[in-house]
Amino acid sequence: MNSRTRVSLLLLCLVIAMVAAPAMAQDTTLTVLCTPQEDWCVAMTEAFEAETGIDTNYVRLSSGEALARIRASSADPEFSVWWGGPADAFIAASEEGGLIEQYDSPEAAAIPDQYKDPDGYWTGVYVGALGFCSNVDVLEELGLEAPTSWDDLLAPELQGFVAMAHPATSGTAFTAFWTVVTLKADALEAAEAGTGYDEDGNPTEAAVDEAFAYFTELNNNILQYTRSGSAPGTLAGQGEIAVAIIFSHDCTKLQQEGFEGILTTTFPEEGTGYEIGGMAIIAGAPEPDAARMWYDWALTAAAQEIGPTVNSLQLPTNPDAAISELAVNLSEINVVDYNFAAAGASRVAITERFDAEVASAPAE
Amino acid sequence: MQGIRNNQQVKQFRALLKDPLLLVVLLFLIFFVVVAILLPILSIVRESASDDGRPLFIRYLSDPVYQGIIWNTLILGTLVGVIGTAIGFLFAFVQVKLNVPFKRFMHLVALVPVISPPFALATSAIVLFGRSGSISRGIFGVRYDIYGLDGLVFVMTLSFFTITYLNLRGMMEALDPALDEAAINLGANRWRVFRTVTIPMLLPGIASSFLLLFVEAIADLGNPLVLGGNYEVLATRVYVTVIGLYNPTGAAVLSIILLVPSLLVFVVQRFWISRISVVSVTGKPTGTPQTIENPFVKWGLFAAAMFVCLMVVLLYGAILHGAFVNVPGVRWDFTLEHFDFVINGIGSQAMRDTTVLSSIATPIAAVIGILIAYFVVRKQFLGRDLLDFGAMLGIAVPGTIIGIGYILAFNTPIMIGGVTIIPKLTGGQAVFGGALAIVLVYITRSVPAALRSGVSSLSQIDPAIEEASVSLGADSARTFRRITLPLIRPALFAGLVYAFARSMTTISAIIFLTTPQTKIMTQQILNEVENGRYGNAFAYCVILVVIVLVAIGVFYALVGTNTGAERRVKGR
Numbered sequence: 001m002n003s004r005t006r007v008s009l010l011l012l013c014l015v016i017a018m019v020a021a022p023a024m025a026q027d028t029t030l031t032v033l034c035t036p037q038e039d040w041c042v043a044m045t046e047a048f049e050a051e052t053g054i055d056t057n058y059v060r061l062s063s064g065e066a067l068a069r070i071r072a073s074s075a076d077p078e079f080s081v082w083w084g085g086p087a088d089a090f091i092a093a094s095e096e097g098g099l100i101e102q103y104d105s106p107e108a109a110a111i112p113d114q115y116k117d118p119d120g121y122w123t124g125v126y127v128g129a130l131g132f133c134s135n136v137d138v139l140e141e142l143g144l145e146a147p148t149s150w151d152d153l154l155a156p157e158l159q160g161f162v163a164m165a166h167p168a169t170s171g172t173a174f175t176a177f178w179t180v181v182t183l184k185a186d187a188l189e190a191a192e193a194g195t196g197y198d199e200d201g202n203p204t205e206a207a208v209d210e211a212f213a214y215f216t217e218l219n220n221n222i223l224q225y226t227r228s229g230s231a232p233g234t235l236a237g238q239g240e241i242a243v244a245i246i247f248s249h250d251c252t253k254l255q256q257e258g259f260e261g262i263l264t265t266t267f268p269e270e271g272t273g274y275e276i277g278g279m280a281i282i283a284g285a286p287e288p289d290a291a292r293m294w295y296d297w298a299l300t301a302a303a304q305e306i307g308p309t310v311n312s313l314q315l316p317t318n319p320d321a322a323i324s325e326l327a328v329n330l331s332e333i334n335v336v337d338y339n340f341a342a343a344g345a346s347r348v349a350i351t352e353r354f355d356a357e358v359a360s361a362p363a364e
Numbered sequence: 365m366q367g368i369r370n371n372q373q374v375k376q377f378r379a380l381l382k383d384p385l386l387l388v389v390l391l392f393l394i395f396f397v398v399v400a401i402l403l404p405i406l407s408i409v410r411e412s413a414s415d416d417g418r419p420l421f422i423r424y425l426s427d428p429v430y431q432g433i434i435w436n437t438l439i440l441g442t443l444v445g446v447i448g449t450a451i452g453f454l455f456a457f458v459q460v461k462l463n464v465p466f467k468r469f470m471h472l473v474a475l476v477p478v479i480s481p482p483f484a485l486a487t488s489a490i491v492l493f494g495r496s497g498s499i500s501r502g503i504f505g506v507r508y509d510i511y512g513l514d515g516l517v518f519v520m521t522l523s524f525f526t527i528t529y530l531n532l533r534g535m536m537e538a539l540d541p542a543l544d545e546a547a548i549n550l551g552a553n554r555w556r557v558f559r560t561v562t563i564p565m566l567l568p569g570i571a572s573s574f575l576l577l578f579v580e581a582i583a584d585l586g587n588p589l590v591l592g593g594n595y596e597v598l599a600t601r602v603y604v605t606v607i608g609l610y611n612p613t614g615a616a617v618l619s620i621i622l623l624v625p626s627l628l629v630f631v632v633q634r635f636w637i638s639r640i641s642v643v644s645v646t647g648k649p650t651g652t653p654q655t656i657e658n659p660f661v662k663w664g665l666f667a668a669a670m671f672v673c674l675m676v677v678l679l680y681g682a683i684l685h686g687a688f689v690n691v692p693g694v695r696w697d698f699t700l701e702h703f704d705f706v707i708n709g710i711g712s713q714a715m716r717d718t719t720v721l722s723s724i725a726t727p728i729a730a731v732i733g734i735l736i737a738y739f740v741v742r743k744q745f746l747g748r749d750l751l752d753f754g755a756m757l758g759i760a761v762p763g764t765i766i767g768i769g770y771i772l773a774f775n776t777p778i779m780i781g782g783v784t785i786i787p788k789l790t791g792g793q794a795v796f797g798g799a800l801a802i803v804l805v806y807i808t809r810s811v812p813a814a815l816r817s818g819v820s821s822l823s824q825i826d827p828a829i830e831e832a833s834v835s836l837g838a839d840s841a842r843t844f845r846r847i848t849l850p851l852i853r854p855a856l857f858a859g860l861v862y863a864f865a866r867s868m869t870t871i872s873a874i875i876f877l878t879t880p881q882t883k884i885m886t887q888q889i890l891n892e893v894e895n896g897r898y899g900n901a902f903a904y905c906v907i908l909v910v911i912v913l914v915a916i917g918v919f920y921a922l923v924g925t926n927t928g929a930e931r932r933v934k935g936r
Contacts (some may be wrong), residue, residue, distance in 0.1 A: 031880045036896070042710050059880045060891070078880055109871050138495075142505070160509055160593075169606035223511055227607070227894055232898020236694050237495030239507075258691045301561035320401070352609065356429065 030290035031078060032058040033066050035085030035171065036277065037230055037253070040312040044083070047306055048297060054290050062228045063089040063171030064351065070099050070282060070316075080285035081294045086171035087122060088178065090278035091344020094121035100280035103292060107299035114278050115317040124276040124300055126307065126314035129328055129335060130175055131248035132266045133233045138242040138313070146266040147243055150180060154217055161242040162221040163232035166359055168351040171275065172229025176245050177211060177350060180275030182205040182336045184210040188270075202342040208350070215358050225359050237263055247275065248328045249313045256311040265328075271336040277314060380745055381763035385841050390745065393736055395636050397754040400808045404769025405761060411616035411772050422555065422619040424504075431603075434621065436581050437597045440516060443624070444581035445574040448521040452528025452573055453566075454669055460536040463655040464666045473673045473828075474529050474678060477522065479912045481869045481886050483586030484905040485519045487893050488682040490591065491693045493518075498693065499678070511593025522676055523771055524580045528573035535569040536562075554656060575629045582625065583762030586627040598622040599872065602764050606876055612772060619765040630760035634753075687902035702903035712903065714883035719911055721799055721882075722867035725806035726915075730806065730859035733814020738854075740897065742830070752815070759812040763872030766808065770801055771876055790877055795883025802874050806867040808845075810890075813866070814859030821855035822848070853923055860919040865912050 030048070034041035038235030039058050059078075061069060063085035070082070070093065084098065093099040095118070102120040115124030132153075134146045140159045152294045153162055160216040165173035185207035189196030198204050223241050226232055233251055238260040244251075251265045279298055293333075297303050304316035308324040315327050323329075411417055424430040455474050478486070491880070493500045493510050500508040510518075547557045563570075592600055598618060605615040633672055652666055675737045688690035690699050705711050733755075739745070740752045758766075772791035788794050789801040829851070833843040845920055849856070871886040878884050885904055892901035 029624070038710075038891075055581050057880050065607050068606075068608060072610050072612075079871075138507075145679065166608060218596075223509075227589075229897060231894050237691075238490075238896065239492070239501070240490065240494050242684060262694070355609065356605065 011105065027054070027287045027290040029055045029057065030279065030287050030294060031080055032294065033070070033282070034058040034060050036314075037062050037250070037310075037312060040084075041309045042312045043089045043306050044085060044298070044303070047303065048294060050114055051297065052290075052293055054293070055308050056290075056294075060120040062165070062169045064169040065168070067093060067099075071096070074099055074283070075286050077220070077286060078283050079151070080287040080291035082280050082282060083298060084279070085274035086124065086175050087124060087278040087340050088116075088174055088275075088343040088347055089171050089288070090117070090280050091340060092123040095345055096348075098283055101283040101285075101311060103281045103291070103295055105296050105299060107296045110320065111299060111317050122278040122280040123295075124317040125279045125304065126277040127274060128247045128249040128277070128314040128329065129212040129245070129274040129292070129330055129333055130172070130179060130272045131251060131328070132268070133236050133244040133246050133248075133251035133254070134264050134266065135236045135239055135242055135262060135266050137238055137262065142242060142312065144242070146264055147268070148266055149270055150183065150214070151246070152268075153243060155221075158221045158242060160223045162218070162245070163223050163226065163235050163241045163243075164245040165229045165232060166225035167226065167354045168359075169227045172230035172247055172250075173225070174343070174347060175247075175273045175275050175338075177354065178338065178346075179271070179336055180214050180258040181207055181211040181343075182273070182338060183271055184208075184214070186336070191310060200341065202345075210291070212353070212357060216355070219358050225314045233263070236302075247314075252313045252326055252328070253311040256313075260352060267333045269316055269334060271275065271334045273338050274330060274335055275339065276317070291308065294317070299349065302351070368599060369640075374450050380743055383840055385839070387554045389735060391744075393732065393739065394747075396732060396807075397751060399735075401758050402501065402754055403783060404758065404766060405623075407772035407879055408619050408769045411613055414613065416613045420614055421620075423451055424617060424621065425642065432600060433601055434598050435494040436513075436595055437622070438625070439584040440513065440520075440597055443513070443517045444924045445578040448525045448577040448581075449528050449570055449573045451521060451525040451672055452671070455525070455529040455534050455535035455571065456536050458669045459533055462654035462662055462665060464662065466670070470669055470673055473676050474526055474765075476523070476676060477526050478685075479869070479890055480863045480909055481871065483590050483871070483893065484901070485523050485679050485691050486515070486587045486590040487898055487901055488679045488686065489515060491634045491682050491686060491898060492678060494693075496693060497845060498682075509593075511591055511658050512595040515591045515593075516595065519591060520581050520584060521577075522672075522679065524577050525577050527580070527933065531573050531576075531716060532566060532569050537888050539565055544637065546646045563834060573632045577885045579626050579629050579760070579762070582852070583764070583872065584891060585764055585875070589890065590599060599762065599764050600622070602768070603875070605772075606768060612768065614675050617771065618916065619762075622762055623765055626760060626762055630756070634756075669742040677696055682799055683905050686898055687882040687906045692898045692902065699899070703724070703907070705900050706907055707902045711888060711900065712793050714885045714888040714908060715904075715911075716865065717799070717883050718868060718885040718908075720866055721884075723915075725769075725810065725867050726860055726863040727768055728803075729733045729807040729810035729863040730814045730856055733811045733863075734818040734849075734856055736811070737815050737818025737822055738844065739814050741819055742827065748919060751799065756812045758808040758810075763870060764875075766805060766873045770805060774801060776885055790879075794879060798877055800829065800883045801877050802882060802884065805873045805877065806863070806870065809873055810859075810863030810866050813862040814855070815860075817858045818852060821852040823926040823930055825851050856901045857919055857923045860923060861916050863914050864919070868908055874885055 032041070032045060034044070036358050041058045041060050045058050048054065049056045067083060067087060067089050068194035070077070070079070090100065100121055101161040105123065108116060108123050111123055115127065117123070132147050136146070138161065139146060142161065144155060144157055147153055164176060167173040167177050181203050185203035187196065188204070188207055188210070196204060196207055223235070230246055230250040232241065232252050235241045236244040237254050239328045248265050248267070251263055255263050279295060281288070281291045281295060299314070299318060301318045304318045304321040307314055312322050313327045315323060315330065380390070391408065405924050412421070437831055454852055455470060459471060464850070489510060490497065492498055493508055495507045495509065497502065497508065500506055538773070543561055544557050547561050566655055571744055578787070581598070583599060585603055588595070588597050588600045598621060601620045602615050602622065605611050605618060637935070688700070689696045706715060736751060740748055770776050774786065777784045777788045778786040790798055794801065830843050833841070833847045838846065869886060870892060874884055875887055878887050889901045889904045890906065892898070
């Protein structure tokens with residue numbers, strides 16, 4: 001009898017609340033759209049909650065999903081601040097307009113200019129390089145060395161043994177795509193000036209087409225396009241594939257968490273891409289004050305030192321933050337001249353084309 | 365004749381109008397079906413028929429990539445339908461026609477897939493039979509590529525064959541053994557009896573099992589997401605179109621393409637197969653079914669069924685085991701970390717939310733289902749068949765489509781003349797953080813089973829009993845509560861169990877509806893699987909199964925049952 005009463009009470013509450021519009025308290029809560037790995041999201045929201053007393057919730061979505069979700073709910077935003085994930089998606093959001101808003105944070109002065117948007121739409125919170133995360137045992141069986149160039153991934157032995165995420169959902173995968181675009185543009189430019197880059201310094205259509213040709217070829221070796229950018233790393237760790245195209249810090253994280261000696265990180269010698277993890281305030285944020293507090297806080301050295309505590313080993317953008325000795329230093333590897341603005345501007349068109357031409361095409 | 369029947373209908377309809385309580389309940393049921401089921405489906409139709417949508421039909425249907433995806437979907441549905449029906453038939457045949465040991469064990473094993481999130485099997489298939497699977501690699505030393513059609517068919521048949529097993533078993537038990545005896549007396553051998561008597565009698569059951577499995581397979585989202593590899597199907601395409609590209613119009617168009625075969629199957633199954641049914645209805649079967657004694661046939665079938673059992677036990681065993689080890693497949697040391705994550709850690713919110721929402725939806729779904737059954741079986745009114753049909757759409761339509769329909773229908777409040785009729789149910793700032801939409805979807809998906817078990821239960825009860833109650837002066841509400849309800853308690857129990865299990869394990873319908881405030885276990889499991897944290901995913905699965913089992917115990921205590929209730933948990 002008791003439980004029946006409880007059920008009917010619950011129902012009654014439902015009906016009452018349907019009638020009464022939900023009243024929102026002013027910024028005692030904060031909803032964060034969080035793109036990096038889940039445990040970092042947890043550590044960040046818990047630290048922020050401890051610091052400010054604001055009840056902080058997060059939803060983890062990969063950056064393409066995050067962008068889609070912000071667009072879907074732009075009339076009535078669900079989130080107040082978007083933290084993490086490659087800046088390309090943030091640039092795409094600011095280009096589109098009405099999705100994220102400018103904020104001139106007092107803390108942003110400490111961040112070097114190359115890590116923030118001149119118009120103030122987003123500020124970088126971390127930096128990390130793309131790499132190849134390989135399972136040494138599987139490679140040995142296949143008789144291959146860990147890949148050191150993008151062309152190594154096309155080896156016929158690797159058929160069905162490579163994985164990356166889908167650029168439509170994942171910023172990691174989009175970074176990989178744009179890295180190849182940049183390399184192709186460099187090659188074209190070296191052969192004949194003006195063919196790789198247009199007058200504005202953006203890669204030409206020809207360079208983009210060559211990148212598509214590369215990924216169409218690579219498609220034959222891809223086992224699966226995952227939703228989340230870091231997921232291929234665990235596939236490699238579990239021996240389901242040989243090579244994952246992921247951010248090197250995600251590979252280091254896996255090595256720290258049980259895959260030590262199983263996974264190895266390598267970089268393409270001709271050059272690899274990197275991400276600036278962005279942060280922005282959602283336009284029309286339901287909790288604007290709390291969102292700004294988060295924004296300021298996330299740029300401080302203290303907040304940027306939380307990552308390594310959960311094995312998230314991206315480099316901090318705040319020069320005062322301590323750098324973990326496990327982090328990959330960008331100055332030690334060959335990094336392409338990644339044009340974030342052009343990447344962000346082309347993001348939507350490229351992901352749609354990728355989805356139509358590459359990902360859903362049957363592998364031979 | 366026609367005139368008289370019409371007259372009677374009119375009379376009954378008038379009687380209905382005179383009973384205000386009945387009328388209110390009926391109007392409420394119609395309102396529910398229209399708002400919770402028909403409106404979302406119509407929204408999809410409207411979106412796909414819009415100016416942006418119509419050209420997409422031509423684009424998708426003429427694009428070889430999309431043609432390939434549609435083809436993939438149909439092949440998958442057909443294979444799962446054929447193999448799943450064969451396995452279900454095998455299990456039913458072993459139960460009814462063979463005298464072999466471990467029958468009870470086989471029966472229980474066959475029921476297990478009903479209460480677990482279906483894609484749990486996909487994950488454990490990777491751990492056991494993947495490139496580094498404990499069995500494929502560990503025992504046979506091969507790096508087997510399980511991703512794609514073969515893996516999907518394997519996992520889906522084992523997830524869904526319970527439906528066919530229960531259906532066919534029910535039919536086989538109802539077969540009159542006298543027919544077999546007659547055939548044998550006329551000189552037919554066993555094989556001939558099987559071929560010319562048993563199979564034709566069961567044909568409608570086999571056909572409807574095939575169709576049910578076909579629909580389950582083409583509607584499934586979880587398994588293809590985890591195990592699809594490069595084998596893309598419509599359900600995953602719809603998902604990427606919404607989640608990755610946010611293109612609701614494209615998703616609506618693809619939904620309609622997916623909806624066509626699903627609805628076709630539903631209509632065929634409802635209006636054709638039910639009509640050609642040849643099962644001999646003579647009341648109780650006379651005599652007991654004869655068992656097959658040929659040792660080759662007997663032990664061959666037994667071995668086949670035991671092999672399937674072994675697969676199910678292995679897959680679920682891997683889930684249970686994996687929940688307690690550090691990194692399933694890589695590091696096998698014992699840990700309770702995963703359970704700590706689900707019970708005390710950040711996973712606990714999903715566990716609580718899902719249980720609470722399912723507990724709210726379950727009694728409502730069971731009651732609505734039983735009430736619709738009551739009206740359909742006992743009352744005459746205009747649109748009676750439509751009400752039945754509309755309610756059944758809740759399960760005939762693939763979950764992803766229901767989910768997208770909800771997004772399209774309820775993303776803005778529905779107002780009539782400036783008054784909010786239905787508040788904003790989905791997306792940002794939705795009422796109750798979107799929980800109401802999820803509860804509605806749970807109810808929508810569970811009503812059909814309660815409705816069907818209510819209908820079959822009510823049709824067996826002589827209306828004279830209720831008429832007697834009315835003659836003695838009880839009104840319709842009292843009669844329903846005091847006479848009808850106690851008589852159909854097993855149906856109510858089955859409805860409750862089914863609704864709860866279905867709500868706890870559903871993913872495709874709610875994956876677009878979760879919000880920052882509401883976290884759902886099945887979605888969390890998928891996230892954990894996607895990110896390779898199989899241990900957490902398995903711990904979620906184990907706890908989910910425990911919650912469902914506890915709930916079944918609670919329903920049993922509350923509602924009770926008098927006739928083999930587990931036999932009535934039909935059709936997922």
